[in-house]
Amino acid sequence: MAILALFSSSAIAEDSFDLKTAFTYNFAKFTQWPQTRIEQPSAWKICFFGNQYRDSFIALENKKIAKQNISAIQLSDTSQIDQCDVIFIDSASRELTRRIFLAVDSKSILTVSDISGFAAQGGMIEIVEQDKRLFFKVNIQALEQSGLNISSQVLKLALEVKR
Amino acid sequence: MLKINVFPYTTLAVLCASSTVMAQESNSLDLSLQELMNVEVTSVSKQKQPLSNSPAAIYVLTNDAIRHSGATSIPQALRDVPGLHVAQIDAQKWAVSSRGFNGRYNNKLLVMMDGRTLYSPAFSGVYWEVQDTLMADIERIEVIRGPSAALWGANAVNGVINIITKHSADTLGGYAELGAGDYEQGFIGARYGTKLSDNASSRMYIKGNSRDSLEHNAKDLDSSLVDAASTVDKSNDWHHLQFGGRVDIQLENDTSLTLSSDYYTSKMNQASNIASMDAPQYRVFYSEEVETEGFNLLSRYTKALSATSEYTLQTYYDFADREEELYHLRTNTVDIDFQHQLIVAQDHNIVWGLGYRYISDDLTSMPILTSSEPDSTQTHLWSTFVSDEIALVDDALWLTLASRFEHNDYTGFEIQPNVRLMWQVDTKNSLWTSIARAVRTPSRVENNLSVNALNIAPSDVSPLVKLFVVGSDDYQSEEIVSYEVGYRFVPAKKWSFDTTFFYNVYDKLRSTSDGTTDLSTFPNYISQYTVFENQYDGYNYGAELSSMWAVTDLLQLRINYSYIQNEFGDILGQNTQAPQNMFSAMVDWNMTDNIDVNLVWRIIDNTELLSGNGTSFKSIEGYKGVDIGVSWAVTPDLMLSAHGKDLFYSSHLEYEAESILLPYQVGPSYFVKASLSF
Numbered sequence: 001m002a003i004l005a006l007f008s009s010s011a012i013a014e015d016s017f018d019l020k021t022a023f024t025y026n027f028a029k030f031t032q033w034p035q036t037r038i039e040q041p042s043a044w045k046i047c048f049f050g051n052q053y054r055d056s057f058i059a060l061e062n063k064k065i066a067k068q069n070i071s072a073i074q075l076s077d078t079s080q081i082d083q084c085d086v087i088f089i090d091s092a093s094r095e096l097t098r099r100i101f102l103a104v105d106s107k108s109i110l111t112v113s114d115i116s117g118f119a120a121q122g123g124m125i126e127i128v129e130q131d132k133r134l135f136f137k138v139n140i141q142a143l144e145q146s147g148l149n150i151s152s153q154v155l156k157l158a159l160e161v162k163r
Numbered sequence: 164m165l166k167i168n169v170f171p172y173t174t175l176a177v178l179c180a181s182s183t184v185m186a187q188e189s190n191s192l193d194l195s196l197q198e199l200m201n202v203e204v205t206s207v208s209k210q211k212q213p214l215s216n217s218p219a220a221i222y223v224l225t226n227d228a229i230r231h232s233g234a235t236s237i238p239q240a241l242r243d244v245p246g247l248h249v250a251q252i253d254a255q256k257w258a259v260s261s262r263g264f265n266g267r268y269n270n271k272l273l274v275m276m277d278g279r280t281l282y283s284p285a286f287s288g289v290y291w292e293v294q295d296t297l298m299a300d301i302e303r304i305e306v307i308r309g310p311s312a313a314l315w316g317a318n319a320v321n322g323v324i325n326i327i328t329k330h331s332a333d334t335l336g337g338y339a340e341l342g343a344g345d346y347e348q349g350f351i352g353a354r355y356g357t358k359l360s361d362n363a364s365s366r367m368y369i370k371g372n373s374r375d376s377l378e379h380n381a382k383d384l385d386s387s388l389v390d391a392a393s394t395v396d397k398s399n400d401w402h403h404l405q406f407g408g409r410v411d412i413q414l415e416n417d418t419s420l421t422l423s424s425d426y427y428t429s430k431m432n433q434a435s436n437i438a439s440m441d442a443p444q445y446r447v448f449y450s451e452e453v454e455t456e457g458f459n460l461l462s463r464y465t466k467a468l469s470a471t472s473e474y475t476l477q478t479y480y481d482f483a484d485r486e487e488e489l490y491h492l493r494t495n496t497v498d499i500d501f502q503h504q505l506i507v508a509q510d511h512n513i514v515w516g517l518g519y520r521y522i523s524d525d526l527t528s529m530p531i532l533t534s535s536e537p538d539s540t541q542t543h544l545w546s547t548f549v550s551d552e553i554a555l556v557d558d559a560l561w562l563t564l565a566s567r568f569e570h571n572d573y574t575g576f577e578i579q580p581n582v583r584l585m586w587q588v589d590t591k592n593s594l595w596t597s598i599a600r601a602v603r604t605p606s607r608v609e610n611n612l613s614v615n616a617l618n619i620a621p622s623d624v625s626p627l628v629k630l631f632v633v634g635s636d637d638y639q640s641e642e643i644v645s646y647e648v649g650y651r652f653v654p655a656k657k658w659s660f661d662t663t664f665f666y667n668v669y670d671k672l673r674s675t676s677d678g679t680t681d682l683s684t685f686p687n688y689i690s691q692y693t694v695f696e697n698q699y700d701g702y703n704y705g706a707e708l709s710s711m712w713a714v715t716d717l718l719q720l721r722i723n724y725s726y727i728q729n730e731f732g733d734i735l736g737q738n739t740q741a742p743q744n745m746f747s748a749m750v751d752w753n754m755t756d757n758i759d760v761n762l763v764w765r766i767i768d769n770t771e772l773l774s775g776n777g778t779s780f781k782s783i784e785g786y787k788g789v790d791i792g793v794s795w796a797v798t799p800d801l802m803l804s805a806h807g808k809d810l811f812y813s814s815h816l817e818y819e820a821e822s823i824l825l826p827y828q829v830g831p832s833y834f835v836k837a838s839l840s841f
Contacts, residue, residue, distance in 0.1 A: 014191050016204045022191040023199055030196075051216070055656075063192055079471045079506045094330055101416040103470030117332040120361035122416040131799065132203045157196055162361075 019134055020127055021056035024048075024088045024112045027125050027136075029065055032149040034108050037085070043069040045083055049076075050090030057088070078103050089113040089123075097123070108147050119162055124148070128159065135159040205716075218563060218585035218595035220246065220308040220649060220663040222709060226329075229298055231751060231761040233792040233806035233836070235342070235350055235372065237326060238291045240298070243747040243763055245723035246308045246663075246707040247322075250770065250818035253399035253827040254346075254374045255292035255431045258739070258818045261308040261322035262667060263703055263729060265739040265770075267820040271320035271603050271641075277328055277423065278500070279461055279479050282318055284542075285494055285524040287606035290485070293429050293455055295405055297352045297368045299338055299838070302329040308707065309665060310645045312601035313565035313581035316518070316546060320601045320643050321667075331356055331364040331411045337841040344806075344834025348373040359410070367408040374401040376432070377827035383816050384826060385774065388436065388444060392825065396450035398432035399827060417467040428456040434825045435489065437531050438618040440627065440688070445618035448825075449488060457483040471506035489823075490532055493525040512552040520544040524607065535634070536611040545570045550581075561585040573605045574640045595649045602640035609673065609695045610634045618688075627688040632675060632695065639697045642670045657713040666704040671697035674735065701731030717753040722746075735773065738821070742768035742785065761792040772819060786815035800840045807833045 028046060044065050048057045057072040064070065073084065078096055081087060081103040089100060091114045101122045104111055111124045119126035119137040124146075126137040137160040143150060155161055191199065215221045222244050234240035238257040242249045248265050250258045258265045260272055268288040274281040281294045305325040312319040334356040343349045349372065356366035379397040381389050407425030414420055431453050439447035461479035468474065481496040502516035525539045526532070550565035566580040581599040588594060608614070611634045619628040645667045652660045674696045681690035705727035712720045725745045731737060747765040754760050766787050774781035789811045794804040814830030 014202045014205065018191045019199060019202060019204060022194060023196070025192055026196045026199065059190070059192065077471070077506060077512060079509060081470060091333075098417045098419060098465065098467035099470050099473055102467050105416075115332075116330075116335070117358075117361075117364065117413070121413040129204060133200060134202075134204060135200060154196060157200065 015056075016129070016134070017053050017056045018059075020088070020114055021048075021053060021060060023127055023134060023136065024086060025060055025063060025065075025070075027112055027150070027154070028086045028110060030151040030154045031110055032151070033085075034147050037108060038066060041068070043071040044085050045071050045073055046086045046088070047073045047075050047081070047084035048088040048090070049074075049093040049096065050088075053088065053090060081109065082107070084109055086110045086112065089115060089118075091115050097121070104146065106146060110146075110148060111142070119160070125150075130159075138162065215661075216585070216587070216593065218561070218583040218597060218649070219311060220647060220665070220707060222246075222306045222308075222661075224304040224306070226299075226302055229301060229304070231759060231792060231794070232763070232790070233761070233804060233808075233834075234298060235347055235834075236291075236295060236298075237304070240301075240304060241306065241324070243723060243749060243765060244306045245709040245747075246725040246745075247306060248741045248745065248767075248770075251377075251827075251829050252818050252820045252824065253433065254377050255399065255401035255429075255433075256820065256824070257291040258820065259289070259291065259324075260739070260741065261306075262665065262705065262727060263739070263741040264321060264737045265741060265772075265818070267824070270318060270606065271643075272322050272324065273315055273319040274324045274326070275315070276326040277461065278463065278477050279459060279481060280496075280498070283483065283494065284318075284522060284604075285492060285526070285607050287608065290455070290483075292401060292403070292431065293427055293457055293483070295370065295403065295427065296326070296328060296407070296425070297338075297354055297370050299340065299352070300328050300334055300354060300366070300368060302327050302333070308663065309597070309647050309667075310579075310599040310601035310643055311581070312579040313548060313567045313599065314514075314550060316548075316567060317569060317571070317577060317579070317602055317604045317640075320603045320641070328409070331366045331409050332358075334366045335364060338838065339841075340836060340838040342834050342836030344832060346375050346377075346808075346832035347834040348375050350836075359412075362413040363410065365408060365410040367406070369404075369406040371404045372402070376400045377829060378814065379434075379825050379827050380814075380816075383819065383828070388446060388448075391444040391446055392434075392436070392448045395434050395448035395825075396432070397434050397825060397827075398450065399434070399825075401429070401431040403427065403429045419465050421463040421465075422461070424458075424460045426456070426458045428454075430454055433487075435487075435823045436825075437489065437823060438615050438629070440618065443620065445620055445627065451488050453485065453487050455483070455485040457481070472504070474501065474503040476501050488530065490529045491525075491527045495523045497521045510554040512554075513550065515549040516547065518544075518546040520546075526607070526612075531615040533613045534607075534611055535613070536607075540607065540611075542572045544572075559587050571604050573610050573638070574602075577602050577604065577640060591653050593651045595647075597647045597649075598644070599647075600642065600644050602642050604640050605634075605638050608634055609638045610636065613692075621688075625689070626686050629688055629690045631690060631692045633678060633692050635694050635696070638695050639671050641672050641697065644668045644670075659711045661709045663707045664705075665707075666702065668700075668702045669731075669737075670700045672699035672701065672731075672737065674698035674733070699731065699733050699735065701729070701733075701737070703727055703729045703731075719751040721749040721751075723749075739770065739772040739818075740780075742770050744768040757796040759792075759794045759796075761790075761794075763790040764788075765790075767817075770818065773821075774819075781819070783816050783819060786817065787812045802838045803835070804838075805833070805835045807831065 060070050060072050078099040094115050114127040119139040124142045138158045139162040229240045260269045264271045270287040274289045307323045315323050338354045340352045352370040354368040358364050376399045405427035409423040412420045434450040436448045459481040463477040465475045477500045483494045485492050498520045500518045504514045523541045527538050546569035548567035552563045563583040583597040585595045613633045616632045617630040621627045647665045649663045675693040678692040678694040707725040710722045727741045729740045750762040752760045768785045770783040771780045788809040792806040810831050814828040819826040
């Protein structure tokens with residue numbers, strides 16, 4: 001608690017692009033991926049929409065998930081979603097969500113977005129901003145449909161869990 | 164399927180905020196989720212003016228930029244967009260244009276709000292004074308200079324302004340604003356947004372404002388008219404009330420429906436002058452209160468068919484009523500638009516569509532206008548377009564081929580093709596080029612109306628001559644072929660430059676020629692008819708620059724500049740020439756966590772426009788102005804701001820509308836505003 005208080009009072013301020021990228025990275029880390037994906041020796045493909053996130057996501061390439069490298073891929077349309085393990089959809093890309101939901105349907109692709117209403121409407125994890133802090137909502141139903149699971153510890157931190 | 168947690172131990176880290184992580188110095192990627200949730204999000208964003216990667220001269224005004232500018236209406240928000248000439252006529256009326264041909268009746272700019280056209284084809288312009296919404300609910304305004312008729316349709320000759328309001332899921336909760344000043348006498352706005360269910364959200368808003376008159380200065384008026392104008396009431400105050408709402412429903416994962424509606428009512432005073440039989444000026448001035456109201460209802464249904472295919476069906480109804488001494492115009496518009504977007508063979512991003520628009524207008528009680536058609540006319544506009552963006556080299560080179568084919572009742576078939584090429588040289592440099600043809604289709608006045616524009620005083624050899632300008636069935640569309648090259652350069656994160664060079668060739672521009680003379684009323688007067696024709700042509704060229712320098716994370720400087728050179732065979736080819744040089748410098752400074760300061764310094768060159776008698780140009784002297792805005796976030800939910808507009812320089816004329824309106828001066832003004840989110 002003391003540490004939390006310290007963090008709150010010192011008010012570390014970060015750019016929301018970097019922060020949302022860090023959230024996305026953490027969600028990917030704590031996702032229980034299908035065994036077949038774990039066994040694949042290929043890099044994790046973390047895809048993102050939104051030019052403003054470019055630098056933040058490229059920085060992810062220095063990180064690893066389960067000993068595998070990360071490759072950050074910027075998408076501009078919905079035709080190349082199949083290759084992704086994770087997709088971050090920025091709030092300016094709301095118009096793409098209908099197509100993205102169809103593209104990821106039943107595939108093990110984790111969807112993360114800061115579009116308001118994203119989790120309720122079929123997305124997996126929605127990042128929300130409240131009082132200058134970021135929180136998140138999880139849609140378990142959408143995760144399970146795609147054969148994904150997320151750590152219960154993450155769920156405990158969630159603002160809202162839709163089952 | 165067997166699933167394992169790839170990091171059995173790190174779940175602990177989620178729970179324990181590790182004290183060894185010194186977050187101030189470390190990258191946020193090293194923080195646990197719990198730590199991340201305690202980090203404050205800065206209000207500063209890296210790129211306030213993201214550069215587009217479209218092969219077009221596009222500039223995007225974000226919600227933030229609009230809020231900082233303190234704009235209380237849409238034309239105000241457009242003031243410092245590079246390449247746009249925004250000139251205020253009186254307290255309500257504006258002339259907005261890109262690359263010349265400005266006017267209250269600017270017919271070469273298409274303006275849309277959420278897919279609904281705001282351009283009035285009967286009036287052949289945009290009634291800016293009634294095109295409004297709660298500024299806080301605008302997500303962005305996209306301004307595209309140059310023709311993009313292939314996508315947007317006729318009249319997108321010199322540009323398109325596309326106003327996009329927020330999705331209702333992004334405007335949940337309450338918002339209220341209140342403000343007052345010397346010229347902005349008072350304005351209120353309120354919105355309430357609510358979640359109807361997991362899959363549906365809505366909002367309702369109301370906005371009202373009162374604006375004081377601008378001052379008239381007799382020196383701005385043609386000296387021969389000063390006496391006649393001396394006694395007329397020069398009030399031009401404006402009172403506007405508008406309310407509306409929007410519902411967004413996610414019907415299925417892949418299907419959504421948007422319904423929206425707005426109603427407005429406006430009262431304004433204006434002083435005009437028209438031809439009269441009375442000596443010595445043969446022009447009479449009068450003042451009046453104009454009443455106008457409008458209503459629209461829109462539905463948009465969008466369904467994704469696959470990951471790469473989606474269609475939209477949009478229908479709207481729009482009603483507008485405007486009652487003036489000169490005319491009473493009622494317009495009913497029904498528009499149906501189908502659009503399908505799909506990716507074919509990975510490399511072809513195709514959009515095609517079909518559209519139908521029905522406009523019924525009712526033009527009555529016109530003292531100086533007469534129509535050869537019945538008061539009420541109906542027009543039908545059919546259109547189809549296709550656009551294929553082809554990735555020639557992945558992530559580097561794109562070719563777009565597009566064309567629109569439409570059929571209108573005045574000129575029949577029109578073809579408006581466009582070829583664009585975009586080359587992303589590397590991460591810092593990109594180049595684009597475009598060749599486009601667009602047309603400006605006739606309005607009712609050019610086709611079947613007759614206007615008693617001028618009465619020429621009797622002389623020793625002639626009685627009074629009533630001069631009529633008459634529309635013609637043979638009147639054709641005006642044409643433009645535009646060549647553009649654009650270059651965007653981002654040498655470092657802190658710098659960006661966006662430049663466009665254009666060369667526009669215009670043909671079949673509106674002209675008039677002497678028609679018949681009616682002597683039957685001799686010797687009281689004679690009537691001389693002049694008929695609209697398409698005899699003028701010409702070209703212009705120029706450059707537009709938009710640049711940004713993020714001096715620090717908290718201080719941003721932008722410089723916008725545009726230059727245009729006009730070469731028109733006849734001086735009357737365009738009724739208004741854009742100022743040759745327009746410059747604005749903007750500073751956006753997050754002075755403290757809670758205080759934002761916004762400064763604008765603009766310099767606008769002389770504006771050459773058609774003077775009252777319609778045969779020569781008049782030069783409106785260039786002007787300068789400074790806007791200052793200071794916003795103070797008292798709490799995250801309460802914002803107080805003070806705005807000064809057009810400061811430090813004397814009052815000036817910005818524009819003189821097409822002869823029948825009086826010229827007014829724009830001078831320094833201020834207002835204060837409070838806004839509250841709850």
